[in-house]
Amino acid sequence: MYRYDEFDHQFVRERTIQFRNQTERRLSGALTEDEFRPLRLMNGLYLQLHAYMLRVAIPYGTLSGRQMRQLAYIAEKWDKGYGHFTTRQNIQYNWVKLEDAPDILDALAEVEMHAIQTSGNCIRNVTTDHWAGAAADEIADPRPVGELLRQWSSLHPEFSFLPRKFKIAVTGAPHDRAAVKVHDIGLRLHKNDAGEIGWEVIVGGGLGRTPMVGVTVRDFLPQHELIGYLEAIMRVYNLYGRRDNKYKARIKILVHEIGADKFKSEVEAEYARRPHPTTEVEERELARIAAYFAPPVFEKLPRWSASFEEAKLANPGFARWAKNNLGPHRVDGYAIVNISLKPEGGIPGDATGDQMRVMAELAERFGNDELRVSHAQNIVLPHVKRDDLLTVYQALDKADLAAANYGLAGDIIACPGLDYCALATARSIPVAQAISRKFADSQKQDEIGKLKINISGCINACGHHHVGHIGILGLDKKGEEFYQITLGGSSAESASIGTILGPGFAGHEVADAIETILDTYLKHREAGEEFLATYRRLGPKPFKEALYATA
Amino acid sequence: MTTTEKGQLVTANRLRDGIAVFLTRGGDWSEVIDEAVLALEPQAAAALEARARDDEKKTIVTGAYLVDAERLEGRVRAAHIRERMRALGPTVRLDLGKQSEGKGAGFAAPEGE
Amino acid sequence: MPLLKNNVLVADTWINAEAEGDLPASGDVIVPFARLLKDWGELSERSGKLGLRLSNTDRPEALGTFLPRLSLIVLPFPAFNDGRAYSIARSLREMGYRGELRATGNVLPDQLQFMLQVGFDAFEIGERFPLETWQKASRQMSLAYQRGLFRRGSEAEIWTERHTDAEPWLEQPHAG
Numbered sequence: 109m110y111r112y113d114e115f116d117h118q119f120v121r122e123r124t125i126q127f128r129n130q131t132e133r134r135l136s137g138a139l140t141e142d143e144f145r146p147l148r149l150m151n152g153l154y155l156q157l158h159a160y161m162l163r164v165a166i167p168y169g170t171l172s173g174r175q176m177r178q179l180a181y182i183a184e185k186w187d188k189g190y191g192h193f194t195t196r197q198n199i200q201y202n203w204v205k206l207e208d209a210p211d212i213l214d215a216l217a218e219v220e221m222h223a224i225q226t227s228g229n230c231i232r233n234v235t236t237d238h239w240a241g242a243a244a245d246e247i248a249d250p251r252p253v254g255e256l257l258r259q260w261s262s263l264h265p266e267f268s269f270l271p272r273k274f275k276i277a278v279t280g281a282p283h284d285r286a287a288v289k290v291h292d293i294g295l296r297l298h299k300n301d302a303g304e305i306g307w308e309v310i311v312g313g314g315l316g317r318t319p320m321v322g323v324t325v326r327d328f329l330p331q332h333e334l335i336g337y338l339e340a341i342m343r344v345y346n347l348y349g350r351r352d353n354k355y356k357a358r359i360k361i362l363v364h365e366i367g368a369d370k371f372k373s374e375v376e377a378e379y380a381r382r383p384h385p386t387t388e389v390e391e392r393e394l395a396r397i398a399a400y401f402a403p404p405v406f407e408k409l410p411r412w413s414a415s416f417e418e419a420k421l422a423n424p425g426f427a428r429w430a431k432n433n434l435g436p437h438r439v440d441g442y443a444i445v446n447i448s449l450k451p452e453g454g455i456p457g458d459a460t461g462d463q464m465r466v467m468a469e470l471a472e473r474f475g476n477d478e479l480r481v482s483h484a485q486n487i488v489l490p491h492v493k494r495d496d497l498l499t500v501y502q503a504l505d506k507a508d509l510a511a512a513n514y515g516l517a518g519d520i521i522a523c524p525g526l527d528y529c530a531l532a533t534a535r536s537i538p539v540a541q542a543i544s545r546k547f548a549d550s551q552k553q554d555e556i557g558k559l560k561i562n563i564s565g566c567i568n569a570c571g572h573h574h575v576g577h578i579g580i581l582g583l584d585k586k587g588e589e590f591y592q593i594t595l596g597g598s599s600a601e602s603a604s605i606g607t608i609l610g611p612g613f614a615g616h617e618v619a620d621a622i623e624t625i626l627d628t629y630l631k632h633r634e635a636g637e638e639f640l641a642t643y644r645r646l647g648p649k650p651f652k653e654a655l656y657a658t659a
Numbered sequence: 660m661t662t663t664e665k666g667q668l669v670t671a672n673r674l675r676d677g678i679a680v681f682l683t684r685g686g687d688w689s690e691v692i693d694e695a696v697l698a699l700e701p702q703a704a705a706a707l708e709a710r711a712r713d714d715e716k717k718t719i720v721t722g723a724y725l726v727d728a729e730r731l732e733g734r735v736r737a738a739h740i741r742e743r744m745r746a747l748g749p750t751v752r753l754d755l756g757k758q759s760e761g762k763g764a765g766f767a768a769p770e771g772e
Numbered sequence: 773m774p775l776l777k778n779n780v781l782v783a784d785t786w787i788n789a790e791a792e793g794d795l796p797a798s799g800d801v802i803v804p805f806a807r808l809l810k811d812w813g814e815l816s817e818r819s820g821k822l823g824l825r826l827s828n829t830d831r832p833e834a835l836g837t838f839l840p841r842l843s844l845i846v847l848p849f850p851a852f853n854d855g856r857a858y859s860i861a862r863s864l865r866e867m868g869y870r871g872e873l874r875a876t877g878n879v880l881p882d883q884l885q886f887m888l889q890v891g892f893d894a895f896e897i898g899e900r901f902p903l904e905t906w907q908k909a910s911r912q913m914s915l916a917y918q919r920g921l922f923r924r925g926s927e928a929e930i931w932t933e934r935h936t937d938a939e940p941w942l943e944q945p946h947a948g
Contacts, residue, residue, distance in 0.1 A: 269855025
């Protein structure tokens with residue numbers, strides 16, 4: 109993974125000094141809150157319901173054991189002993205003090221981390237496939253481009269005061285685990301017949317108040333043209349994106365309002381107008397970065413591990429975890445380990461300092477010292493030998509990290525919601541907990557199979573409910589919490605926005621409603637058919653009837 | 660016989676540490692919602708808001724706003740669950756926030772809320 | 773209005789002309805865009821330097837033919853978080869404009885380096901902050917990741933620092 113050189117170090121150090129100075133000026137009154145707000149947001153510091161919240165960037169969701177340990181240290185020293193992993197591969201601390209924030213940023217800089225641009229109307233964390241570099245179906249690792257874009261977008265002078273936030277995602281596999289079609293810019297890696305790499309450029313996807321799937325503006329952009337082309341897109345957005353209405357200020361609205369064709373022609377005209385560095389310039393930097401993402405040295409192992417197979421026979425809990433929580437690795441004898449942060453009845457995505465250290469140690473000892481954060485608020489050890497899986501499982505189990513529900517009904521994605529967030533209209537975590545308890549039975553979860561339940565506590569959709577197979581949106585109806593259910597969303601390559609099923613439900617009714625929906629699915633599904641496929645085949649009708657039929 | 664007073668209070672976040680606080684009769688900011696001063700008339704509410712704006716300028720608090728609330732027998736309850744949570748802490752972590760520090764106040768949250 | 777240029781306060785010798793009416797006989801004048809188009813004949817003949825006042829919704833491409841004749845362009849920040857002028861400024865520099873590029877409106881010290889990097893070199897800074905704050909603000913970051921910025925400050929370009937053995941990169945218009 110990427111390692112800072114002296115310039116990266118100096119950059120982050122100066123940035124923390126700059127923020128310390130800005131914080132002092134705020135506390136002394138030299139800066140007003142209106143002047144300070146964009147500055148602290150561009151360093152990831154929000155003012156929330158109970159305290160400040162700091163969102164730390166985990167670039168393309170990748171971190172080392174050492175970095176994870178530092179996150180644990182920060183949680184214990186300056187917060188209340190835990191952190192929350194988010195749907196954009198970042199981590200959030202909920203109880204931060206403004207006067208401590210500069211020290212926290214210093215602690216992050218020590219391990220090559222930062223909170224730069226995790227909020228504000230600027231380019232946010234570039235996210236990617238949490239299985240990058242390991243997945244069996246991957247064409248090429250997208251993370252060198254993720255790092256290239258991270259640097260390019262950091263304190264970009266032209267694009268730091270955009271009409272609104274800007275989110276970029278990249279993927280290197282045909283099965284899209286990075287939701288590129290619902291990002292402001294999504295980049296999909298392709299290889300042509302000559303074996304050359306090119307990027308499909310997708311613009312104008314997004315969730316929130318007006319969810320939309322993005323449009324492709326380029327099918328096969330050569331890598332060395334990426335920065336030049338993206339700058340053209342950013343400039344068109346910066347100049348022509350709406351600034352009159354916060355809810356119509358994303359690039360998806362611009363693309364929608366002027367039309368995809370007009371948008372593309374504006375971008376191409378801007379691209380043609382501008383001077384560009386030579387091909388050689390871009391390729392040099394890409395090559396330098398790519399060297400850091402050279403694959404680990406894998407052992408030459410047989411496809412099947414005898415000890416792994418035997419352990420499964422002897423240990424049903426392990427067998428179930430292995431069945432549900434492992435991803436297919438491209439190298440024989442290895443597996444991708446998905447650590448669920450969704451214990452039964454727990455808070456999705458939360459981990460204690462101790463748990464972070466357990467995961468760090470497992471990565472260091474068995475995982476090539478690499479961890480990932482997934483969009484489902486889970487942690488991934490991308491490179492683990494099958495021979496080591498039992499040991500890893502046992503350590504996870506001791507730390508309450510072995511929930512065998514990855515990708516199943518219990519693996520619920522939920523934003524912090526009204527329990528923490530000042531923007532929320534309703535709580536999301538209690539709903540997640542109720543559903544989790546209702547489907548606690550492992551056989552039931554296995555029977556239901558692959559299912560994405562996403563819960564957002566407000567229209568901003570940080571829980572990505574629009575792209576949940578089952579989406580739940582928390583609203584406020586006359587001061588009471590109230591939940592709308594959507595079905596059929598997907599963030600994969602055949603992306604779709606969920607459709608609202610009907611009238612909403614009170615908080616205590618939601619888990620029962622989900623049960624009714626899933627019973628309907630089980631009743632109607634064809635052999636081996638997953639929930640999303642059944643829904644797409646049947647449409648909402650049978651689900652509506654089951655939910656809203658009068659007794 | 661006790662009566663419920665209905666009115667408005669002011670809540671804000673303390674600038675230094677972000678903790679949600681409530682404006683008291685004495686003009687300082689308390690973490691305990693029962694100590695909040697309740698304005699029973701619109702004019703009084705406007706006066707509270709003005710005091711809050713002053714304190715914002717003095718870098719004591721930030722993000723102050725008025726909230727509907729009621730007081731009964733010395734306990735204060737905010738009308739909306741958001742502000743009840745500001746007074747107590749997250750409903751999903753009863754071991755965190757004011758509720759765990761002996762500063763949680765107001766009406767006890769009904770079961771299931 | 774105090775004018776910040778090269779980290780010191782300088783006098784502003786320019787005269788603001790209205791959209792209509794007589795122009796001063798001599799001296800340097802700033803005209804709004806509509807007037808530039810309307811009175812180009814008279815303006816291009818005039819002695820004294822010519823300046824242009826743009827709004828942040830004017831398209832920089834429309835200025836191509838006028839640029840060589842302009843010594844000053846004034847660009848507004850109606851609100852400090854309205855970032856359109858950053859793009860217009862950088863576009864103008866990319867088009868080859870080398871005169872003074874002046875920022876006006878909501879200009880704050882913590883944005884100064886960004887403004888310098890996209891090509892602004894003069895700033896109407898108002899009275900709110902002392903000069904020292906502005907001077908300090910111009911030096912906060914000594915490095916920039918982006919290539920091809922326009923610097924009046926002292927930042928180094930990280931790419932150049934990293935690839936010291938490479939040919940200095942050349943700007944070429946895109947082949948299309």
